[in-house]
Amino acid sequence: MRSNLKKLNNSQIKAIVELDREDLQRYLNKAESMLGSNLEIKGFRKGKAPKELLKKHLDQEQIRALALEFAVQDSLSDVIKGNSLDVLDTSQLSVESNDSAQFKYSILLDLFPDVELTDLSKIKVKRQDVKVEEKEVDDAVETIKNSRASFIDKDDSETAGEGDRVEVDFEVKKDGLIIEGGISKNHPIIIGGRNFIPGFEEQLVGMKKGEEKSFSLTAPEDYFHKEVAGKELGFKVIVNDIKKVIRPEVNDDFAKSLGQFADLASLKESVKDALVQEKKIKESQRTRLEILNNIISHSKIEVPDDLLTKQLDVMVSDFDHTLHGKGLELGLYLARIGKTQEELKKDWTNDAEKQVKISLVLRRLIKDQNIKASQEEVQELVGQVVQSAIARGEASQADINPAKIQEEVASKIVNEKALEYIESRCVI
Numbered sequence: 001m002r003s004n005l006k007k008l009n010n011s012q013i014k015a016i017v018e019l020d021r022e023d024l025q026r027y028l029n030k031a032e033s034m035l036g037s038n039l040e041i042k043g044f045r046k047g048k049a050p051k052e053l054l055k056k057h058l059d060q061e062q063i064r065a066l067a068l069e070f071a072v073q074d075s076l077s078d079v080i081k082g083n084s085l086d087v088l089d090t091s092q093l094s095v096e097s098n099d100s101a102q103f104k105y106s107i108l109l110d111l112f113p114d115v116e117l118t119d120l121s122k123i124k125v126k127r128q129d130v131k132v133e134e135k136e137v138d139d140a141v142e143t144i145k146n147s148r149a150s151f152i153d154k155d156d157s158e159t160a161g162e163g164d165r166v167e168v169d170f171e172v173k174k175d176g177l178i179i180e181g182g183i184s185k186n187h188p189i190i191i192g193g194r195n196f197i198p199g200f201e202e203q204l205v206g207m208k209k210g211e212e213k214s215f216s217l218t219a220p221e222d223y224f225h226k227e228v229a230g231k232e233l234g235f236k237v238i239v240n241d242i243k244k245v246i247r248p249e250v251n252d253d254f255a256k257s258l259g260q261f262a263d264l265a266s267l268k269e270s271v272k273d274a275l276v277q278e279k280k281i282k283e284s285q286r287t288r289l290e291i292l293n294n295i296i297s298h299s300k301i302e303v304p305d306d307l308l309t310k311q312l313d314v315m316v317s318d319f320d321h322t323l324h325g326k327g328l329e330l331g332l333y334l335a336r337i338g339k340t341q342e343e344l345k346k347d348w349t350n351d352a353e354k355q356v357k358i359s360l361v362l363r364r365l366i367k368d369q370n371i372k373a374s375q376e377e378v379q380e381l382v383g384q385v386v387q388s389a390i391a392r393g394e395a396s397q398a399d400i401n402p403a404k405i406q407e408e409v410a411s412k413i414v415n416e417k418a419l420e421y422i423e424s425r426c427v428i
Helices: 021-036 051-057 060-082 134-147 200-204 252-257 264-298 305-325 330-337 341-368 375-391 402-426
Strands: 002-009 012-020 087-098 102-111 150-153 165-174 177-190 212-218 232-246
Touching: 002 060, 012 021, 012 060, 021 060, 021 102, 060 087, 060 102, 087 305, 134 264, 177 232, 177 330, 200 212, 200 232, 252 264, 264 341, 264 402, 305 330, 305 341, 330 341, 341 402, 375 402
Parallel strands: none
Antiparallel strands: 002 012, 012 102, 087 102, 150 232, 165 177, 165 232, 212 232
């Protein structure tokens, strides 16, 4: 095999690969062996007939096609490894000659950009102390109490009141257009839970099942949805269901009913431990993101258009999946907010670029630090992922693709190790 590489620019190379008669015969033999292993001929066990007899029963064109497929895969892999190329994608495969004496092809190789990382020793991020207040524990126990509540249907003549559970369809508009995430069907709300925009739940009090109502509210200046913070919003609400909520009393008997607690004190202690662990995880996520933002701002990272396009496609696909979970369609959602999919992608470009830069930083760290996932680590996590997917009904044993899951799991493990590495270097 001979190869020639021509650099087209900093991120693209044209590879020309030439295989001779000896190379081609090796791939023909490999193709014959693979196809012959599944061939059944009378008088012989499956795949065990003499080679000459197998040849007579095999489709020669099928052998040649498979041999050429092997030739491209194997030779290109050798070229990439032999030249230590960091290939992002391949395209424009072109066969220049193909006969019994020579097979010659060219292909474009898109390379990952070279990432020039800043000196990690200069990045220092302070980890915040984790504390859990008594009120947080009480609030969490209250949430558990509410989750054990029972519900009684109210008559059609009865109205919604404080403490009731209602299900509503709603639309939220700003300047006459539906805002992002401003449509929901059968949305459950506990009136008085104060989990919605201030003033919304109060508007539901006194409404009957099937009743429709329109009203306006002004979002708080510090509202989490920055696009509408401080803005006047128009609401249209339809009440679909109203139920009276019966909640249990929080005491030792309530704690025992949960199955693993001797009394209310032990329940609260367990809740506090869980809250501490949750806060530690969130604080770790915060510090990691702050470190990555520092690395990105002080490093030289070029974002290829292909990677940016793929990230935006993933974000749109994930958003579409979220909408489906709410019984909505992306096309209908875009029509209601007056945007095209391309305009949506444009709005998300900065976030997508940041995500790509983070992935490139982690990739560079994994390569520089030679971070790997052991077979034992992969197998252990694969087992957990498969069992969890089957238990949730998301997949059956027949649907499982072991190779794909192993690849995803290995990537998750090495990314986590890279994040642990930057924490160990940069957190003070």
